[in-house]
Amino acid sequence: MEQIDGSTLEGGGQILRNAVSFAALLQKPIMIDKIRASRKQPGLKAQHAAGLNLVGRISHGSEMQGASKDSSTLQFTPGDLVAGSYSADPGTAGATTLLLQIALPCLLFANSNGVNTSTLRLRGGTNAIQAPQVDYTERVFLPFLQRHFMVNVGLTIVRRGYYPKGGGEVSVTVPTMKEPLPAITILDRGTVTSVRGRAYVAGLPKHLAKESRDAAVALLVKKGIDPSVIDIEYVREDAAKAFGAGSGVVLWAETDTGCILGGSSVGQKGVEAAEIGREAAEELERNLTQGGCVDEYLQDQWIIFGVLAKGKSRVRCGLPLTLHTRTAIWLAEKLTGVSFTQIPDEEGKTMVLECEGIGFMPKSHKETPQDIMEER
Ligand SMILES: Nc1ncnc2c1ncn2[C@@H]1O[C@H](COP(=O)(O)OP(=O)(O)OP(=O)(O)O)[C@@H](O)[C@H]1O
Missing domain, CATH: 3.65.10.20 (RNA 3'-terminal phosphate cyclase domain)
Structure with missing residues (x-):
């Protein structure tokens, strides 16, 4: 054994x-x-x-x-x-x-x-x-x-x-x-061609998801990502398809060589919606800066x-x-x-x-x- x-x-x-x-x-x-x-x-x-x-x-x-x-x-x-x-x-x-x-x-x-x-x-x-x-x-x-x-x-x-x-x-x-x-x-990371994502809330007001989304977009743009390749939706989950309350952001970037890299965050009590968005964007940006595939x-x-x-x-x-x-x-x-x-x-x-x-x-x-x- x-x-x-x-x-x-x-x-x-x-x-x-x-x-x-x-x-x-x-x-x-x-x-x-x-x-x-x-x-x-x-x-x-x-x-x-x-x-x-x-x-x-x-x-x-x-x-x-x-x-x-x-x-x-x-x-x-x-x-x-x-x-x-x-x-x-x-x-x-x-x-x-x-x-x-x-x-x-x-x-x-x-x-x-x-x-x-x-x-x-x-x-x-x-x-x-x-x-x-x-x-x-x-x-x-x-x-x-x-x-x-x-x-x-x-x-x-x-x-x-x-x-x-x-x-x-x-x-x-x-x-x-x-x-x-x-x-x-x-081996080849390539150039970012799109950043998509999802800012979500469940059992909470939808404007919080929008605040997370907007903050994520702002940070990505500040870090040099072309705004035209960013497409992040914000949603309030259908109550029939979500149990309890939660929030968060998941982002994924694709490159012209077929790599996909993520960045995400989960909402926690006392943390502002915008901060949740920034956290996910920072994680994605860090992963992109590291240069790995x-x-x-x-x-x-x-x-x-x-x-x-x-x-x-x-x-x-x-x-x-x-x-x-x-x-x-x-x-x-x-x-x-x-x-x-x-x-x-x-x-x-x-x-x-x-x-x-x-x-x-x-x-x-x-x-x-x-x-x-x-x-x-
Ligand atoms: N934000 C994230 N996005 C994608 N994958 C993640 C994320 N956070 C953790 N993971 C993955 O989840 C796994 C977590 O492994 P870990 O050993 O920490 O497990 P665990 O079952 O949560 O145990 P423990 O409670 O002991 O930490 C790893 O494969 C890690 O890559």
């Missing part, structure tokens, strides 16, 4: 998600201790437990011990990943997008079991802090997967939900892969897919590399044997991350006549 120290580097929930996804795919039993030791309240939160148990269900015949709230140790012996319909609900505002983060790699490579697409119903928060807002997943992460890894994941926001009540729901369709993911090369969040989120892909992937990232990215690399190297190379540019402003992926495909899927011959 592979031992993983959950307090390493970032020491948060992402280690668990990546570790359990890799373990389920590679059929490698793991034991994680010191779970979320770096956080104020260590151990599993309801949303982590819900994500782990979701993978436990996708991985038929698996055994999982310690996947409950407050647990600091987890043991997982994987079974067979099987495509199908699954759901998860932490009962809190825990991020639906992070439930997707742990389940997605598993479902992509699940045994198709006669169905070519799995479906996920994920409940919880859709627009929470310290997690991808669902609009980020929809507008940045999934288009990235589609453009570069050729994977078409469908996402429908059934109902939005916010901190502290949650109550949101997203529905996701995940195709079953018939061949390994292709390696990716993304991915923003500071995609930087860690592409790692698992690059490691699973077939061949050498190279992605230019802005600096500094985030602690989440360094943690994802550390864990991937530990569990899969791949090694990452970090190649700085001449001016030391950006860093190309390079890895030779393992070309992952579960054994049971290799059923071409050639594979059968090789088995014999």
Whole structure:
């Protein structure tokens, strides 16, 4: 059983998600201790437990011990990943997008079991802090997967939900892969051709969304973005499609080389609407200034897919590399044997991350006549 120290580097929930996804795919039993030791309240939160148990269900015949709230140790012996319909609900505002983060790699490579697409119903928060807002997943992460890894994941926001009540729901369709993911090369950031976005409120007056939008636009223009490429809508969510009250801004910039980078913020009590807009714009501007082809969040989120892909992937990232990215690399190297190379540019402003992926495909899927011959 592979031992993983959950307090390493970032020491948060992402280690668990990546570790359990890799373990389920590679059929490698793991034991994680010191779970979320770096956080104020260590151990599993309801949303982590819900994500782990979701993978436990996708991985038929698996055994999982310690996947409950407050647990600091987890043991997982994987079974067979099987495509199908699954759901998860932490009962809190825990991020639906992070439930997707742990389940997605598993479902992509699940045994198709006669169905070519799995479906996920994920409940919880859709627009929470310290997690991808669902609009980020929809507008940045999934288009990235589609453009570069050729994977078409469908996402429908059934109902939005916010901190502290949650109550949101997203529905996701995940195709079953018939061949390994292709390696990716993304080195040229290119020039920004559009900045789109969404300033939203739910259960609050609409003018607040407009104030956030206007402040975001003003800051972007001040930082040198051409006003004619900016298109940020402001909305009050339909009450039937949003549970509770919330606000925030999600922005995404596209470049002429096909890169998409995000910037976002979530409204909090006592913070003015205009400030929420400026926060999101500042984050986007920072990501653009860093010169990477991915923003500071995609930087860690592409790692698992690059490691699973077939061949050498190279992605230019802005600096500094985030602690989440360094943690994802550390864990991937530990569990899969791949090694990452970090190649700085001449001016030391950006860093190309390079890895030779393992070309992952579960054994049971290799059923071409050639594979059968090789088995014999
Ligand atoms: N504003 C954001 N936009 C997009 N992605 C985000 C954003 N904030 C965080 N993320 C992503 O969410 C994940 C958070 O990982 P983290 O380890 O912090 O998880 P967690 O489950 O929230 O655990 P913990 O409570 O221990 O921090 C990372 O993949 C990170 O890139």
